[in-house]
Amino acid sequence: MNHFRARLSKGGATVLLAIFALSTAGFPAPARAQNAPATTFWFAGTRLIFDAPVALEGDVAVSIHDGGLQRLLARVGASVSYQPQQRYIVITSADRRIISFTIGDNRYSVGGVVSNAMFAPFFDGTDVIVPLYAVARALYLEPVVAGPETVFEPQIGALDVRPDGRRTIVTLHGATALRYVKASETPERLALTFSGTGSALAPNRRIGGGIDQVSVAVSGGVKNPSATVTISAPKGARHLIAISASPYEFSVAFAPPGVALDPNAPPSAAVAAAPPVAVEPPARAAAAPVAPIAPSAAPNPVPNPVPQARGTPQSGAASVTDVAVETQGGGVSVRLSIDGTATYAWHRLRDDRWYIDVANATLDGDARDERPNSPAVQSVRVRQIGTPDAPIVRVAFTLSGERRVDVTPADGSLTVAVTDGPDINLARSGNGQIGGATVAESSAQSPAGPPAEPIAPVPENTPWKFGLENGASSRTIVIDPGHGGADAGTAHNGLVEKDLTLDIALRLRTLLAQAGWNVLLTRDSDIDPVTPDLLTAFSGDGRPNASDRAYLQTRCDVANASNARMFISIHVNYADAPSVHGTTFYYSKQQDVPFAQALERGMIPLAGTQDDGVVKSNFYVIKHTSMPAVLIETGFISNPGDVRLLADPTFLQNVAAGIAAGVKSYAGALPAQSSKNDQ
Amino acid sequence: MRSQRLIALIIALAVVSFGAWWFIKGRQHGGGDSIIVYYTKIDGTTEVPWRVSLGPARDPKSIAFYAAAQALAGPSSEIEAIRFPAGTHVRAIAIDGPTVDVDLSSEVAKSAEGGLSETAEFKSLVWTLTDPKTLPGIAAVRIRVDGTRVATLPGGHFELDEPLSRSTF
Numbered sequence: 001m002n003h004f005r006a007r008l009s010k011g012g013a014t015v016l017l018a019i020f021a022l023s024t025a026g027f028p029a030p031a032r033a034q035n036a037p038a039t040t041f042w043f044a045g046t047r048l049i050f051d052a053p054v055a056l057e058g059d060v061a062v063s064i065h066d067g068g069l070q071r072l073l074a075r076v077g078a079s080v081s082y083q084p085q086q087r088y089i090v091i092t093s094a095d096r097r098i099i100s101f102t103i104g105d106n107r108y109s110v111g112g113v114v115s116n117a118m119f120a121p122f123f124d125g126t127d128v129i130v131p132l133y134a135v136a137r138a139l140y141l142e143p144v145v146a147g148p149e150t151v152f153e154p155q156i157g158a159l160d161v162r163p164d165g166r167r168t169i170v171t172l173h174g175a176t177a178l179r180y181v182k183a184s185e186t187p188e189r190l191a192l193t194f195s196g197t198g199s200a201l202a203p204n205r206r207i208g209g210g211i212d213q214v215s216v217a218v219s220g221g222v223k224n225p226s227a228t229v230t231i232s233a234p235k236g237a238r239h240l241i242a243i244s245a246s247p248y249e250f251s252v253a254f255a256p257p258g259v260a261l262d263p264n265a266p267p268s269a270a271v272a273a274a275p276p277v278a279v280e281p282p283a284r285a286a287a288a289p290v291a292p293i294a295p296s297a298a299p300n301p302v303p304n305p306v307p308q309a310r311g312t313p314q315s316g317a318a319s320v321t322d323v324a325v326e327t328q329g330g331g332v333s334v335r336l337s338i339d340g341t342a343t344y345a346w347h348r349l350r351d352d353r354w355y356i357d358v359a360n361a362t363l364d365g366d367a368r369d370e371r372p373n374s375p376a377v378q379s380v381r382v383r384q385i386g387t388p389d390a391p392i393v394r395v396a397f398t399l400s401g402e403r404r405v406d407v408t409p410a411d412g413s414l415t416v417a418v419t420d421g422p423d424i425n426l427a428r429s430g431n432g433q434i435g436g437a438t439v440a441e442s443s444a445q446s447p448a449g450p451p452a453e454p455i456a457p458v459p460e461n462t463p464w465k466f467g468l469e470n471g472a473s474s475r476t477i478v479i480d481p482g483h484g485g486a487d488a489g490t491a492h493n494g495l496v497e498k499d500l501t502l503d504i505a506l507r508l509r510t511l512l513a514q515a516g517w518n519v520l521l522t523r524d525s526d527i528d529p530v531t532p533d534l535l536t537a538f539s540g541d542g543r544p545n546a547s548d549r550a551y552l553q554t555r556c557d558v559a560n561a562s563n564a565r566m567f568i569s570i571h572v573n574y575a576d577a578p579s580v581h582g583t584t585f586y587y588s589k590q591q592d593v594p595f596a597q598a599l600e601r602g603m604i605p606l607a608g609t610q611d612d613g614v615v616k617s618n619f620y621v622i623k624h625t626s627m628p629a630v631l632i633e634t635g636f637i638s639n640p641g642d643v644r645l646l647a648d649p650t651f652l653q654n655v656a657a658g659i660a661a662g663v664k665s666y667a668g669a670l671p672a673q674s675s676k677n678d679q
Numbered sequence: 680m681r682s683q684r685l686i687a688l689i690i691a692l693a694v695v696s697f698g699a700w701w702f703i704k705g706r707q708h709g710g711g712d713s714i715i716v717y718y719t720k721i722d723g724t725t726e727v728p729w730r731v732s733l734g735p736a737r738d739p740k741s742i743a744f745y746a747a748a749q750a751l752a753g754p755s756s757e758i759e760a761i762r763f764p765a766g767t768h769v770r771a772i773a774i775d776g777p778t779v780d781v782d783l784s785s786e787v788a789k790s791a792e793g794g795l796s797e798t799a800e801f802k803s804l805v806w807t808l809t810d811p812k813t814l815p816g817i818a819a820v821r822i823r824v825d826g827t828r829v830a831t832l833p834g835g836h837f838e839l840d841e842p843l844s845r846s847t848f
Contacts, residue, residue: 087736
């Protein structure tokens with residue numbers, strides 16, 4: 001902060017110097033500088049220590065790199081893009097609002113709406129100084145002075161009301177995750193109390209259309225505020241709470257009588273399926289609104305609860321007899337006591353949520369909502385989900401960033417431990433078993449997956465194997481089952497990509513071999529193939545990611561070195577939006593296009609999936625193979641309809657048959673094998 | 680008296696020079712007050728342009744930085760789009776002739792769950808930075824992650840070793 005004191009004198013020479021300084025050196029500090037603010041800063045019960053705050057022009061000046069500011073941003077899920085000596089500072093909030101400041105300009109933009117800060121961001125040597133209060137307010141954090149303290153009070157900062165056909169969607173935007181309890185509820189009137197947050201909304205707002213009025217009342221102290229939001233709709237209306245794309249948002253749909261609150265109800269799927277209000281569970285605190293999945297949301301760790309399966313346990317179902325949540329060493333440990341045998345699968349979502357499902361298990365107790373006093377975990381939720389026929393106990397965490405999570409199964413228990421430290425090698429999923437003959441945890445094995453359907457044996461004279469085949473002819477086709485070994489690919493809904501791709505590849509190998517093709521697989525088991533020579537060669541070529549390239553190039557080399565006529569890489573797709581489904585045929589080189597189109601024509605009618613078309617992309621294995629090559633994303637592991645298909649061996653067989661039909665269409669008659677070395 | 684006039688004249692010249700410099704800077708991206716940012720619809724292929732207001736900094740590097748940051752954030756949350764993983768931000772921007780070098784934070788690797796997401800995310804970034812009205816003369820985008828070049832991301836194996844252009848997609 002030493003550069004603050006750029007004092008302007010009345011002398012002309014000084015003015016001149018100042019002008020030149022402005023035009024050459026950039027944007028120095030405002031002339032009036034003050035001392036460190038005589039206050040301490042607090043947020044959500046935690047004191048924020050700033051490295052070098054300076055009171056300035058009614059705001060507080062802090063470095064963009066100040067540890068206190070960085071912690072505050074992290075707590076509200078915001079990220080900053082800033083490059084030294086570059087004039088824009090772009091902050092992205094957790095709910096994707098864009099806040100942009102410009103060095104030397106008091107104005108800043110929040111989602112396109114311009115406001116004025118008390119001072120403009122400025123350079124301080126190689127650092128950049130920003131107005132703390134303006135940044136906070138843009139993130140819906142109101143700095144409230146309470147005696148010697150300044151508290152950044154999280155607020156409900158915005159209210160959106162938008163028509164959706166005949167429905168009306170009301171969305172609240174908060175600075176932090178919006179946790180609520182229902183204060184009162186009738187079909188046309190919903191009152192919710194959000195704990196830990198105040199409000200910047202007007203106390204009463206008349207809306208019109210599908211909503212009569214939204215009222216907000218704030219109570220509690222500055223350190224523990226709560227906001228009660230009451231939404232009133234015309235008589236006869238009904239409502240449905242939906243989950244938003246972000247836990248920082250809360251959405252509810254209102255509709256007049258006769259208008260379906262169903263996810264598939266036209267005109268849009270903005271609010272997904274859920275039971276009617278009358279069958280929702282009793283009011284309780286929830287880390288995220290307990291509701292259905294919005295189309296653009298990540299998979300919901302806590303889906304709508306089903307009626308408790310307690311009292312009517314399924315034959316052979318395990319029971320979760322106790323749930324113990326403990327804070328230890330800054331982390332959190334959740335121990336499930338389990339009576340019986342069960343399998344489990346866990347998943348790490350992209351927005352720092354993490355959940356584990358214990359399949360075929362019932363919860364012998366109430367659902368739990370915990371907010372442990374831990375810097376690593378914001379909330380823990382335990383729910384009974386699934387159906388009475390297939391009950392599942394789900395434990396869902398909202399983590400404070402990329403925290404390490406360890407799953408430890410034992411005979412009679414399962415412990416999930418979250419460590420207060422970053423995990424730089426984040427596994428995305430894993431599974432295992434509790435009780436019975438085995439106790440195992442694996443992040444590389446698949447859960448039960450689709451039942452194995454016998455795959456027709458390969459004709460004995462078919463020369464398939466992993467690796468290179470000398471003298472392969474133009475009768476050769478290489479099939480590449482995507483991923484494998486430690487690289488599981490995408491894994492959701494009990495399915496794992498590497499297993500599905502191998503299953504399809506084995507079926508396809510049989511069909512093509514029966515048609516007379518020489519078939520090479522880049523892998524025929526659960527491995528991620530790599531040629532040691534490539535690892536050595538690539539590690540010394542000065543280019544990045546030697547290991548990654550060696551693994552992928554190994555697959556390409558199986559085709560390139562055997563002079564294969566075609567290369568088919570089989571994959572399974574994923575999208576955040578569960579509504580996305582279908583089959584895509586990716587190509588890279590122009591010569592791939594006719595082959596991709598032939599596979600499209602062959603596979604789509606047999607598989608019955610939506611045709612998402614022939615699309616150009618830049619995937620390594622189709623870019624670095626010298627023959628016509630196509631990467632098929634057979635279906636979406638994130639779409640309920642496609643999941644049902646992918647779990648069905650008949651579908652997998654149809655996919656293989658469809659690809660084989662496409663090969664036949666593309667290649668025409670099998671080329672004559674004129675000699676041993678026919679290339 | 681004469682010296683005061685001289686000083687005033689110099690000040691006036693300086694002010695005019697500064698104004699001219701500022702004006703020229705502003706013209707470098709076409710002179711508008713906004714840029715076009717693209718997002719990819721959830722079909723994974725369709726690019727949708729939306730207009731974003733631009734602050735006063737108009738030099739190409741600042742604009743490239745701003746545009747990249749906007750593309751990473753994506754459109755407002757109620758719009759269905761394929762987005763970069765939360766927390767992905769721009770670490771640095773450099774312009775080397777017709778190529779913009781974008782250094783992304785490591786959060787981008789979280790996107791690696793399938794071909795659709797990787798293709799769509801980078802398509803929106805490349806389309807944004809190669810829009811001729813936003814950054815004239817820029818035709819390609821080189822990606823770095825945490826300051827280093829990468830061959831691919833883990834899941835979809837979309838290759839990032841070489842500059843990406845609109846013809847990549």
